Amino acid sequence: MADVESFKCKLVSYDEITKWCSDVADKIRDIGYMPEVVVGLTRGGWVPARILCDELFVKKLYAVKTEHWGVTANPDGNALLTQELITDVTGERVLVIDDITDTGASLKLAVDHVKQKNPAEVMSASLIHIERSEYVPDVYSYSISGNDWTWFIFPWNVHEDMRTILPKTLYEPKNNKEIQNAFIEQFQIEPSATLISKTLRDLERLGKVKENNGLWELQ
Ligand code: AMP
Numbered sequence: 001m002a003d004v005e006s007f008k009c010k011l012v013s014y015d016e017i018t019k020w021c022s023d024v025a026d027k028i029r030d031i032g033y034m035p036e037v038v039v040g041l042t043r044g045g046w047v048p049a050r051i052l053c054d055e056l057f058v059k060k061l062y063a064v065k066t067e068h069w070g071v072t073a074n075p076d077g078n079a080l081l082t083q084e085l086i087t088d089v090t091g092e093r094v095l096v097i098d099d100i101t102d103t104g105a106s107l108k109l110a111v112d113h114v115k116q117k118n119p120a121e122v123m124s125a126s127l128i129h130i131e132r133s134e135y136v137p138d139v140y141s142y143s144i145s146g147n148d149w150t151w152f153i154f155p156w157n158v159h160e161d162m163r164t165i166l167p168k169t170l171y172e173p174k175n176n177k178e179i180q181n182a183f184i185e186q187f188q189i190e191p192s193a194t195l196i197s198k199t200l201r202d203l204e205r206l207g208k209v210k211e212n213n214g215l216w217e218l219q
Contacts, residue, residue: 104135
């Protein structure tokens with residue numbers, strides 16, 4: 001049998017995102033920091049950045065784009081800043097936020113970039129922090145140890161991640177129920193039957209899988 005890829009995943013809900021964002025906002029308030037500008041790293045920090053604006057009464061929401069983990073759970077070299085901050089933040093208190101600090105390279109890159117723009121102060125935050133990260137954000141909701149490394153499937157990219165992960169279950173042809181069981185064995189998550197069907201239809205449209213008598217196989 002071919003090598004069967006396996007790593008721990010977690011399907012994250014929007015309720016969890018709301019809770020983690022409000023936790024980060026509480027911690028920022030407790031420190032007494034009042035950001036005037038929020039900079040979200042796109043794409044992962046974009047939804048948290050918008051929610052943090054709401055929590056912390058911030059009207060100015062800007063983006064920088066970094067690229068690091070091109071394919072789900074597969075880092076591809078160095079983090080790159082592919083969209084700079086194009087707005088003036090001179091003299092302003094800035095909060096820079098991302099979804100997760102894993103290597104921390106993306107958030108560090110963005111914070112260093114913002115610091116070059118003469119802000120009054122910069123604070124960094126992520127929702128989840130993995131303790132192996134070389135960069136530690138000023139604030140995060142919770143941390144996990146590097147030994148407990150997990151790929152978090154955030155609700156804003158659940159379909160993208162499913163399209164990457166599902167083909168890893170098709171090292172041999174399987175029906176829908178067998179695919180669901182393979183997710184439990186290989187990735188420790190149980191996506192719904194509906195989510196699996198939708199992903200299979202998407203992958204079929206992309207020409208990546210095909211069905212034969214109820215069994216799905218890689219194209
Ligand atoms: P990093 O530069 O390694 O801290 O991570 C860059 C980006 O990749 C993060 O902002 C996430 O969007 C994504 N990412 C990295 N590690 C994970 C993970 N364990 N689970 C989900 N997304 C991740």
